[in-house]
Amino acid sequence: MTVAKKVADKNGLVATLVASKRPHEEIVDELYMAALCRPPTTEEIAAAGEFLAQSPSPHECYEDLLWALLNSKQFLFVR
Numbered sequence: 001m002t003v004a005k006k007v008a009d010k011n012g013l014v015a016t017l018v019a020s021k022r023p024h025e026e027i028v029d030e031l032y033m034a035a036l037c038r039p040p041t042t043e044e045i046a047a048a049g050e051f052l053a054q055s056p057s058p059h060e061c062y063e064d065l066l067w068a069l070l071n072s073k074q075f076l077f078v079r
Contacts, residue, residue, distance in 0.1 A: 007066055014062045024049060027062060035069035 006012055013034060017027045028048045032040040040048070048065055055061035069075060 003070065007063055007070075014059065014066055018059045018062060024052060028065070031062065031066050031069060035066065036072070036074050 007014065009015065013030070017030055022030075025045055028040050028045050032038060032044070048061075051065065052058060052061045055064070
């Protein structure tokens with residue numbers, strides 16, 4: 001529950017990035033760096049772009065992306 005509140009926080013990372021109106025690639029890069037301490041690959045940026053196109057809103061897309069990163073095996077090994 002604590003992690004869910006942090007991810008959905010109106011003053012949190014995702015909300016700040018969406019409000020900044022930065023380009024998609026920069027937002028994805030920030031999320032990968034925050035969660036996995038590495039930049040996304042070209043394929044990961046493209047996949048996130050496809051996900052963004054299918055999402056109801058950018059905010060929901062990036063929250064879901066952050067959740068996916070936090071639940072990844074890579075996150076377990078980095079953190």
